[in-house]
Amino acid sequence: MNTIHGCIYTFGNNIDTDQIYPGRYLELTEHAEIGQHAMEGADPTFHTRFAKGGVIVAGTNFGCGSSREHAVITLKNAGVAAVVAKSFARIFYRNCINLALPAIMIPELDEYRLADGDDIDINLFKGIIKSKGVSHNFPPLPGNILELIEKGGVFALYKS
Amino acid sequence: MHAIEKILAQASGKPSVTAGEIVTAEVDVGEVNDLYLQVVKSFYELGGTSVAHPERTTFVFDHYSPAPTIKAADNHKQMREFCAKMGIKALFDIGKGVCHQVLIEHGYVAPGSLVVETDSHTTTLGALGAFGTGVGATDMALILRNGSLWFRVPEVMRIIFDGDLKPGVMAKDLILHVIGVLKQDAAIYKCVEFSGSTVSALSVEERLVLCNMSVEMGAKCAYIQPDQKTWEYLARYGVTRAVREVSTDPDYRYSEEHRFDASAIEPSAALPGSVDNLALVKDQRGTHIDQIFIGTCTGGRLNDLRTAADILKGKKVAEGTRLVIIPASEVIFKEALAYGYVQTLTESGAVFSTPGCGPCLGAHEGIIASGEVCLTTSSRNFPGRMGSTDGRIYVVSPATAAASAISGTITDPRSLSNN
Numbered sequence: 001m002n003t004i005h006g007c008i009y010t011f012g013n014n015i016d017t018d019q020i021y022p023g024r025y026l027e028l029t030e031h032a033e034i035g036q037h038a039m040e041g042a043d044p045t046f047h048t049r050f051a052k053g054g055v056i057v058a059g060t061n062f063g064c065g066s067s068r069e070h071a072v073i074t075l076k077n078a079g080v081a082a083v084v085a086k087s088f089a090r091i092f093y094r095n096c097i098n099l100a101l102p103a104i105m106i107p108e109l110d111e112y113r114l115a116d117g118d119d120i121d122i123n124l125f126k127g128i129i130k131s132k133g134v135s136h137n138f139p140p141l142p143g144n145i146l147e148l149i150e151k152g153g154v155f156a157l158y159k160s
Numbered sequence: 161m162h163a164i165e166k167i168l169a170q171a172s173g174k175p176s177v178t179a180g181e182i183v184t185a186e187v188d189v190g191e192v193n194d195l196y197l198q199v200v201k202s203f204y205e206l207g208g209t210s211v212a213h214p215e216r217t218t219f220v221f222d223h224y225s226p227a228p229t230i231k232a233a234d235n236h237k238q239m240r241e242f243c244a245k246m247g248i249k250a251l252f253d254i255g256k257g258v259c260h261q262v263l264i265e266h267g268y269v270a271p272g273s274l275v276v277e278t279d280s281h282t283t284t285l286g287a288l289g290a291f292g293t294g295v296g297a298t299d300m301a302l303i304l305r306n307g308s309l310w311f312r313v314p315e316v317m318r319i320i321f322d323g324d325l326k327p328g329v330m331a332k333d334l335i336l337h338v339i340g341v342l343k344q345d346a347a348i349y350k351c352v353e354f355s356g357s358t359v360s361a362l363s364v365e366e367r368l369v370l371c372n373m374s375v376e377m378g379a380k381c382a383y384i385q386p387d388q389k390t391w392e393y394l395a396r397y398g399v400t401r402a403v404r405e406v407s408t409d410p411d412y413r414y415s416e417e418h419r420f421d422a423s424a425i426e427p428s429a430a431l432p433g434s435v436d437n438l439a440l441v442k443d444q445r446g447t448h449i450d451q452i453f454i455g456t457c458t459g460g461r462l463n464d465l466r467t468a469a470d471i472l473k474g475k476k477v478a479e480g481t482r483l484v485i486i487p488a489s490e491v492i493f494k495e496a497l498a499y500g501y502v503q504t505l506t507e508s509g510a511v512f513s514t515p516g517c518g519p520c521l522g523a524h525e526g527i528i529a530s531g532e533v534c535l536t537t538s539s540r541n542f543p544g545r546m547g548s549t550d551g552r553i554y555v556v557s558p559a560t561a562a563a564s565a566i567s568g569t570i571t572d573p574r575s576l577s578n579n
């Protein structure tokens with residue numbers, strides 16, 4: 001959980017939950033099945049082209065729209081290791097924390113020049129993002145959120 | 161402190177709170193809708209055995225109601241079983257309506273109450289002076305298990321509308337205008353308060369529209385100071401007392417203020433793709449429409465059906481255009497029947513469906529095909545929201561929707577009243 005290494009998949013601003021997980025699949029409840037429709041509304045080919053462990057990099061207001069937790073469940077089950085965005089919609093952000101999907105908010109993300117298809121390394125605890133040999137520091141997530149992510153989310157916390 | 165801060169402070173047993181602070185607050189009412197069997201699953205995964213406050217817990221079957229598929233039917237069945245097992249009596253089964261409206265009409269919302277629902281449009285309840293916010297399944301499962309949840313105390317952004325509305329302009333036009341100007345991410349994590357002479361003059365039904373759509377700017381919750389009209393509206397549903405006293409201290413400092421001259425706002429539309437893609441209806445006229453949808457927690461209240469009935473009385477829906485109408489709740493449906501609106505609208509060619517969300521989120525009862533154009537009084541027009549990703553959705557007011565039904569093309573409601 002400490003370090004993430006994967007390929008970058010870029011998206012634009014205001015990627016809403018209907019694009020992350022279209023409403024027509026909301027009646028599904030099996031997580032593995034939910035994972036097959038990740039980002040389908042934004043890119044119907046995502047499921048076939050995505051390599052597990054990859055990182056979504058997006059603009060402002062990622063996850064806006066409905067409260068559907070399917071949006072986080074689908075990303076987790078598709079194997080998305082983290083989402084890096086300029087800003088997040090609040091319910092999506094809460095859902096990420098609860099389910100231990102690292103959501104990293106970097107308002108000045110444009111300066112990082114993260115490009116689709118490039119490799120990315122993220123150290124969550126030190127707050128370092130590295131791509132194409134260039135490193136950037138970002139403010140690490142608050143301690144309690146990191147702890148929750150490390151433990152595996154709310155469920156693991158309540159079980160322990 | 162702001163009224164919203166006072167609600168959070170009192171609900172978390174603190175003398176005061178400030179923006180940015182994290183508090184653990186008791187939740188007065190929790191609501192689970194039928195998209196969320198995951199709440200039940202998460203509740204058990206979190207080691208839940210009994211619901212902390214069954215009397216403060218409600219279930220509303222609105223998004224897939226009546227069940228359109230075997231899977232949805234099975235989800236409903238499991239939720240009914242869960243309620244029976246946990247002693248939850250407030251299960252609003254199929255046809256009662258959209259959760260936000262149902263909670264109001266059944267007396268679960270009062271000024272000062274803290275209501276959490278598994279739906280982003282819970283911001284609607286701010287129009288009654290309540291703290292209403294949406295969460296996902298895991299957070300709701302925690303509420304069921306513990307009766308409380310953590311919240312970040314929000315900054316409050318104030319939006320002031322002054323001036324008289326022009327004929328043909330509705331609250332929907334005001335809020336589309338605001339979102340178009342301030343944009344979709346203007347209020348992330350914030351509370352949005354609406355005030356000013358225009359807001360005071362609006363009916364409570366119209367105020368609910370403003371607060372409902374503030375989530376389209378990212379708001380956590382919304383707020384309108386309760387007044388005489390609020391109390392008259394609530395009295396209809398048996399609510400006569402505030403859960404907590406709500407008032408904002410005169411020295412409270414808003415994080416931002418935005419003023420709008422409501423008298424200058426014209427019938428507006430959000431163009432296909434995003435809610436902040438603002439245009440004037442008059443500039444879109446002539447665009448052919450395949451389907452018009454009047455309904456939802458945003459645009460399916462009695463006032464909306466009355467507006468549509470007034471416009472369509474004695475007229476026909478254009479050939480080649482479908483008009484689907486879904487009252488937001490059973491209570492509204494019955495009122496619309498009593499007033500004759502259902503008769504008027506049906507005679508004009510409208511098709512009615514069961515109170516609930518209908519095609520708002522693309523589940524059933526009027527899904528749009530690839531390449532089709534839909535005009536809707538709901539709140540969202542993201543690609544694929546109401547069916548095919550290639551469908552084009554315009555968000556408009558009920559007046560614009562009804563006026564457009566007559567010609568089957570986008571029509572400014574003011575162009576009719578001049579006739």
Ligand code: SF4
Pocket residue numbers: 222223258259279281456457458516517520521538539
């Ligand atoms: S009517 Fe639409 S916006 Fe309202 S709760 Fe239902 S799906 Fe959501």
